[in-house]
Amino acid sequence: xxxxxxxxxxxxxxxxxxxxKGSFEFKGLSIPEDTQGFYNPIVQTLDQYAQNPTAKxxxxxxxxxxxxxxxxxxxxxxxxxxxxxxxxxxxxxxxxSFESDDEDMKDLGTYFSSFTNLPFQFIxxxxxx
Numbered sequence: 082x083x084x085x086x087x088x089x090x091x092x093x094x095x096x097x098x099x100x101x102k103g104s105f106e107f108k109g110l111s112i113p114e115d116t117q118g119f120y121n122p123i124v125q126t127l128d129q130y131a132q133n134p135t136a137k138x139x140x141x142x143x144x145x146x147x148x149x150x151x152x153x154x155x156x157x158x159x160x161x162x163x164x165x166x167x168x169x170x171x172x173x174x175x176x177x178s179f180e181s182d183d184e185d186m187k188d189l190g191t192y193f194s195s196f197t198n199l200p201f202q203f204i205x206x207x208x209x210x
Contacts, residue, residue: 082100082126082130082135083100084098084100085097085098085123086098087123089110091110092111092112092113092114093110093113094107094111095107095109096123098126100130100135100136101135101136102136103134103137103138103140103171104139104140104142105141105142106142106143106144107142107143108142108143108144110145110146110147110148111148111152112147112148113149113151116151116152120155123155123159124159127162127163128162131163131165131166134171137172138172138173139163139166139167139171139172139174140173140176141160141163141173141199142176142178143175143176143178144178144179144206146180147186148189153189157196160193160197160199161197163175163199164198164199174202175199175200175202177194177202177203177204178204178205178206179203179204179205180205181206181207187205190203191203
């Protein structure tokens with residue numbers, strides 16, 4: 082599959098998928114006006130990849146400054162896709178990175194990890210660059 086790179090805007094995160102390396106990253110603010118319009122093509126691409134994943138190990142990294150409720154629903158869908166990838170024999174690790182003083186984003190990551198069997202790694206950092 083062709084790699085996916087979507088540049089960050091004021092309302093949408095940077096999306097960077099390297100299928101051969103099994104690297105999938107979301108970084109920035111996610112408050113799109115049309116959440117479905119932004120995320121549906123991403124979810125469709127991941128669904129297609131999940132049917133025949135090429136990497137044996139996958140890293141799914143979320144480094145969000147803030148996300149709205151509709152983005153949370155999309156993150157849930159993305160996690161479900163990676164559960165399928167894991168269930169089919171590939172390793173998956175989820176990295177939830179958050180600003181060290183942002184308890185709300187840390188708690189949100191904990192919430193997501195509570196309803197999935199994917200391993201989560203929580204990484205605080207000083208500031209998203």
